[in-house]
Amino acid sequence: MNALMMSYWWLMPLFSGLLLACVTGPLGSFVVWRRMAFFGDTLAHGALLGITLGVISDIHPTLALLLSSLVLALLLYPMQRVMSLSSDTLLGIISHSMLAVGLVVLSLAQDVRVDLMGYLFGDLLAVTSNDTLLVALAAVVCIGLIIWQWRGLLATTVSPELATIDGYPVARLQLLLILMLALVIALAMKIVGILLVSAMLIIPPAAARSLSRTPEQMALFASLVGILSVLMGMTASFWWDTPAGPSVVVAATLLFVASMAVTRR
Template sequence: MLDDFFVRAVLAGIGLALTTGPLGCFVVWRKMAYFGDTMAHSALLGIALSLVLDIDMMIGVFVVAAVVSLSLIVLQRKGTLSTDALLGILSHATLALGLVLVAFMTWVRIDLMGFLFGDILAVSKTDLVAIYAGGALVLGVLAFLWRPLLAATVSPEIAEAEGMRPERSRLVFMLLMALVIAIAMKIVGILLITAMLIIPAATARRFAATPERMAVTAALLGALSAVGGLFGSLEFDTPSGPSIVVAALGLFLLSLIPFKMTAATDGRLPKAR
């Protein structure tokens, strides 16, 4: 018989995976892995500001991640630096600011390891509600914007010509990323969020012939990674968050075994640009 805290952890992992899978497909297609890292690193600044302002951490992380996204868009329009340089500046600046701010708060005990690598076994019933409610919101918006996002991923120029407003879709996508990072922070931690976005989606690409199938497959593979990682953590007494990522890595390595027909040769999936 499994303990209640472990059952909650399994449900939390599945709920997160069902959200990060489809969203991670766009991260892979759009080559936005570094952007995901930047958003994740900004979470520490959000945590520090949440403690200073005495507000909910999910709200603080979401607000900071959203501000970082908007800052990136504004700086890109100025055209003075390349996108990767801007992401590097924002990523390391927000991480450093967060660490400095935490160092000043000597009156607060902060478990940095818990924030960096997550503590899914500490998920409460309230957290579960937030995970599934936030996940449902993200998936609902993603489904509504699926066609414009997909068109903008394939060709922003064609999407613009057809009146799909790719810039607006991109902004909404960034805000969805901010929301997912706020939700995922407690589960897998700041340093492992990007892995849960990228690895299941990269694995799913080998088995799916269409974007929709890839999104569903990524969600299922992420859920399998969460369950497998948690049971592995229980069996071998290893950290739960990293164990989930290791399980996802194991599935990815298995997907590299050659087989007769792969989705990569199908030609219907968006090419990474």
């Protein structure tokens, strides 16, 4: 019975991490192609304010996290078009401002107790069956949408003008990608944390980029690098008692360095 409970405790985090790796591979490839790394950081940092407001208003943290990420994504999408500032400057201002506001509001809420370190750096080993179910549902939905709209998403990434001429709904496809990104970031924060969530969207695709010849290969290899990172990181966490989320990111970084070495050779 104890062995069964131990295996269940280990399998839930592992399964969640593998599901996350599968979906962040293709989604992160679009982030790398479109140079949207700052966008992911902004969503992750802004979500802390959503968590704080959710806890203060007695809303379930996961629901508050999802709602805040989706609302912030919907606000950022038009702001990037109408503001005179460059995209990275605007996102940098919003990202750090919302992170700071979230921390200040959290410090002022005397009666509220939030596992801040868990949200900042993740707590993969604390993932529950409900968290795994949500990650699985999001992974199935996002991967299904990416496969369904692959040609359109790729066309708008290469050239929005040519995609419009070819008849693709560019604005709707861009909004779809942003909403999927917000959904995955919100759920990934429980696993790798606010400060590391962008790493899982960027490092595996960056490692796969130098090994791939087609966009399809890069998306697939990025998922494989993510899966290997989860396996390596969780193994290191088990044997050396290191934090699981950061261990996964360190493993992804080592695989990135290895991919660059292989490319040079």
